[in-house]
Amino acid sequence: MPRKVDFLVVGSGIAGLTFATRSASYGKVLVLTKKRKADSNTNYAQGGIAAVFGPNDTFNMHINDTLRTGAGLCHKDVVRIMVKKGPSLVKELYHMGCRFSLNSHGKFDLGQEGGHSRRRIVHARDHTGQEIERVLLEEIKEKGIELSENEVVLDIIVVDGECRGVYYLDTNKKKIDVIFANAVILATGGAGQLYLHTTNPPIATGDGIAMAYRAGAKIANMEFVQFHPTAVYNINIDGRAFLISEAVRGEGGILKTKDGKPFMKKYSPLGNLAPRDIVARACILEMIKTGSKYVLLDLSHLKSGYIKKRFPTIYETCLEWGIDITREPIPVVPAAHYICGGIMVNSWAESSLKRLFALGECAFTGVHGANRLASNSLLEALVFATRAAERIKEITDIRPMKRIKLNPARVGPNLKLVIKELMDRYVNVIRSEKGLEQARHNIEDYEKKFAEGIHIINAESRNMTDVAKLIIISALKRKESRGLHYLMEYPEPDARYKKDTIIVRENR
Numbered sequence: 001m002p003r004k005v006d007f008l009v010v011g012s013g014i015a016g017l018t019f020a021t022r023s024a025s026y027g028k029v030l031v032l033t034k035k036r037k038a039d040s041n042t043n044y045a046q047g048g049i050a051a052v053f054g055p056n057d058t059f060n061m062h063i064n065d066t067l068r069t070g071a072g073l074c075h076k077d078v079v080r081i082m083v084k085k086g087p088s089l090v091k092e093l094y095h096m097g098c099r100f101s102l103n104s105h106g107k108f109d110l111g112q113e114g115g116h117s118r119r120r121i122v123h124a125r126d127h128t129g130q131e132i133e134r135v136l137l138e139e140i141k142e143k144g145i146e147l148s149e150n151e152v153v154l155d156i157i158v159v160d161g162e163c164r165g166v167y168y169l170d171t172n173k174k175k176i177d178v179i180f181a182n183a184v185i186l187a188t189g190g191a192g193q194l195y196l197h198t199t200n201p202p203i204a205t206g207d208g209i210a211m212a213y214r215a216g217a218k219i220a221n222m223e224f225v226q227f228h229p230t231a232v233y234n235i236n237i238d239g240r241a242f243l244i245s246e247a248v249r250g251e252g253g254i255l256k257t258k259d260g261k262p263f264m265k266k267y268s269p270l271g272n273l274a275p276r277d278i279v280a281r282a283c284i285l286e287m288i289k290t291g292s293k294y295v296l297l298d299l300s301h302l303k304s305g306y307i308k309k310r311f312p313t314i315y316e317t318c319l320e321w322g323i324d325i326t327r328e329p330i331p332v333v334p335a336a337h338y339i340c341g342g343i344m345v346n347s348w349a350e351s352s353l354k355r356l357f358a359l360g361e362c363a364f365t366g367v368h369g370a371n372r373l374a375s376n377s378l379l380e381a382l383v384f385a386t387r388a389a390e391r392i393k394e395i396t397d398i399r400p401m402k403r404i405k406l407n408p409a410r411v412g413p414n415l416k417l418v419i420k421e422l423m424d425r426y427v428n429v430i431r432s433e434k435g436l437e438q439a440r441h442n443i444e445d446y447e448k449k450f451a452e453g454i455h456i457i458n459a460e461s462r463n464m465t466d467v468a469k470l471i472i473i474s475a476l477k478r479k480e481s482r483g484l485h486y487l488m489e490y491p492e493p494d495a496r497y498k499k500d501t502i503i504v505r506e507n508r
C-alpha cells in the first residue's frame with residue numbers, strides 16, 4: 001500500500017524548509033529533494049534579504065520601490081503583506097542562529113541594492129543564502145522532520161480534480177513510487193537552466209512549474225525572466241555562471257565598456273543602480289556596439305581591505321580564476337537569474353488546484369510584477385511559506401486510497417542543450433516576434449518527442465520543454481515592452497497589456 005503523509009514538501013531551499021519547520025506541529029511532514037539537501041538556488045544567494053530596519057526607512061518606501069520596479073503589474077495587496085511581515089521573520093531567522101552581518105552598534109549592517117531607495121538588505125557578508133540554508137537544515141534535524149535526498153518528483157497525482165500526491169523516482173532504488181498526501185507543497189525553485197548563461201545551479205530546471213502545468217493548475221507571467229546583468233563571463237562551474245552580486249554596484253562598483261568607459265548614466269539617471277532589466281539591456285547594447293562579448297565591472301577604486309572584508313567569496317573566487325578584483329575590472333555578461341512567473345497562488349500559497357500549494361521561486365504570488373526588486377525573493381519565500389503553514393492547519397484528510405492506476409513509464413530524449421541554445425538565441429534579454437515565432441515552432445516539435453505518461457529518463461528535459469513553451473507563448477501574448485519583457489516591435493508599455501498573462505493547459 002502506498003505511503004501517505006499529511007504534508008509532502010518538494011524541495012529543500014528556503015521555501016520548502018521554512019514551510020516544513022513551521023508546519024511540523026500540525027502533522028507529519030516529508031521533504032523530498034532531488035539531489036543533496038543543500039543543492040538549491042537558496043544556497044547561492046549572495047546579496048541578502050530585503051526588510052525595513054533602517055532608521056530612515058518605512059514600509060511604504062519598500063512597497064513603493066517594489067511597485068515601481070514591477071512596472072505596473074505587482075499585486076499591491078500581496079506586496080503589502082510581504083513587506084510588513086518581513087522584519088519580524090528576518091529577526092526570527094537571526095534568533096534561530098543566522099549570522100547576519102552587524103554594524104558597530106550591534107544592529108543589522110544594511111546593504112544597498114539597485115531599485116531600493118534606502119539601505120535595507122540584511123546580509124551575511126556575501127553568502128546570505130548559504131547561512132539561511134544552514135540554519136534551516138539544522139532546524140529540520142532538531143525537529144526530527146523527515147528529509148529524503150535523491151528523490152526526483154516526476155508528476156502530480158490528480159483525482160477528481162484535486163491533488164492527492166505525487167509520483168517520484170527513488171534514484172537509489174531506481175524505482176518509481178507513489179506518495180499520497182493531504183497537501184502537496186511545491187517549492188522546486190527556478191528555471192535558469194533553460195539558458196546557456198545562468199547563475200542558477202543544475203537543479204533549476206523548472207520542474208514544479210512544469211508538473212503543475214501538466215496537472216492543470218494556472219500558470220502566470222512566465223515571460224518575465226530576470227537576467228542578472230553581472231555574471232562572470234565565460235567561467236562556468238556545473239553549467240552555472242558565477243554571480244557578481246548587485247551589492248558590488250551598491251558599494252560603488254562601476255560598469256564600463258571593454259575600453260574602460262562608464263556607460264550606465266546614458267541609460268538611467270540611477271546609473272549603476274538602475275533596476276536590473278535596464279542594466280542588463282544596457283550591457284547587451286554596449287556589447288553589440290563595441291563588438292565585445294562582455295562588459296567590465298570595476299571596483300578597483302575601492303579600498304582593497306574593504307573589498308576583501310565585504311565580498312570575501314567574490315574576491316576569493318575571482319582570484320582563483322586569475323582576476324584580482326582589488327586591482328582590475330571583472331569581465332561580466334547578463335545571465336538568466338530568476339523567473340518572476342510561476343504557479344499562480346493566492347496570498348496563502350494555494351494554487352488553483354485543490355490541495356496543491358506553491359512557494360518560493362516556482363510560485364507566482366504577484367509580488368514581483370514585471371520585474372523583481374533585488375533581494376525580494378528570499379523575503380517572498382520566507383513570508384508566504386510561513387503563511388502557507390498557518391493555512392495548512394485547516395486542511396482536511398483525503399479519502400484513503402488503496403491503489404492507483406500508474407500512468408505508463410516513458411523514456412524521452414535529452415534536449416537540455418538544444419533548449420538552452422534555442423532560448424539563448426530567441427528568448428533572451430531583447431526579443432523579436434519573428435524570433436519568438438521560430439522558437440514556438442521548434443519547441444512544439446520538441447514537445448511531440450515526449451509522449452503522455454510519467455517520464456523517468458530525461459524528466460528534466462521534458463520539464464524544460466514545457467517551461468520553455470510557457471515562456472515563449474506568454475512572451476508572444478504580450479505585445480508590448482514592460483519590465484523584463486522587451487519586444488523590439490513594441491518597444492513601449494501599452495495600457496491594454498497592464499494585466500497578468502495566465503495560461504492553463506488545454507484538452508484535459
Ligand SMILES: Cc1cc2nc3c(=O)[nH]c(=O)nc-3n(C[C@H](O)[C@H](O)[C@H](O)COP(=O)(O)OP(=O)(O)OC[C@H]3O[C@@H](n4cnc5c(N)ncnc54)[C@H](O)[C@@H]3O)c2cc1C
Nearest residue numbers: 011012013015034040041042047048153189360361375378
Ligand atoms: C546566484 C544567485 C544569487 C541570488 N541572490 C539573491 C539575493 O541576494 N537575494 C534574494 O532575495 N534572492 C537571491 N537569489 C534568488 C533566490 O536565491 C531564490 O529565488 C530562492 O532561493 C529560491 O528559493 P526556493 O526555496 O524557492 O528554491 P531553491 O532554493 O532553488 O530550492 C529548490 C529545491 O527544490 C528541489 N527540486 C527541484 N525540482 C525537484 C524535483 N523534481 N523533485 C524533488 N526536488 C526538486 C531542488 O533540489 C531544491 O532543493 C539568488 C539566486 C541565485 C541563483
